[in-house]
Amino acid sequence: MPQRKQTTVARILSQYEIIIAVGEVDGIKVGDQFTIVGKSNDEITNPKTGEVIGFVPIKKAVVRAKQVFERFTICENANTKYSSLFGAASIAANFDAKSPLNVRKEDIQSVDKNAKPVPIEVGDEVEYIH
Template sequence: MRIAKIIDTTSVVINAGEDDGIKKGDKFQIIGKKGVEVLDPETGDFLGTLDDLKATIIANTVYPHMTIAESEKHKIPGMGNPSTLASTALTQGMFNSIPKELLEPHYVHEDLNVDKTQITGSFKKSDKPIQVGDLVVKE
């Protein structure tokens, strides 16, 4: 399998899909083109290569012949709930101005170290109306 397209810094397209046995949630490693060769110290025989691991990605949307995969998510801790913050002598008025996403933990995708000149984007939400005959795909 290969990277077929770089959508953005967290999403790529793989050139394999459902017909190749890929399922949503499958994990993949992106490997560099050339790893370090390992030789047996006694015989000099070639044992294999230590691959250059670039990233781990997870299948998110699987089509018959391609898959959109995303970087792993990492948990960002929140500031805590308002009752906990109250013990630090903050006033109730201040709680109303703190965005909810700062109070609660949330997850963000790790940026992949992609060649930014190869980002082509895709999958912008369409402003076109839904019509009879439009394709519907199960997630």
């Protein structure tokens, strides 16, 4: 991802998929991984002044690029596993054991009417891993 090192969560499609605001024009490829970063609720204060000086950043999830479009990418939990139902020699279709992402239910804007909704927030920072 040569042009941008950070982006944001643009949309939450379901508990399994999010859209991030980078795509082919930014050098993203299927399989690239990203960290979704947020802030903890734990305020850090200056002990001398009492001023809030920030919040501890937390890693919310690691996601993998599943489908890359010109200017956005659909990502899934990087912990999602793909394997064959009956072993490598089988001609049976593969199944996937999707791992849900921790997303805010009210941010889900599903494209698929049959998708079942589940917290990550729109606007969260996204950092490219590799």
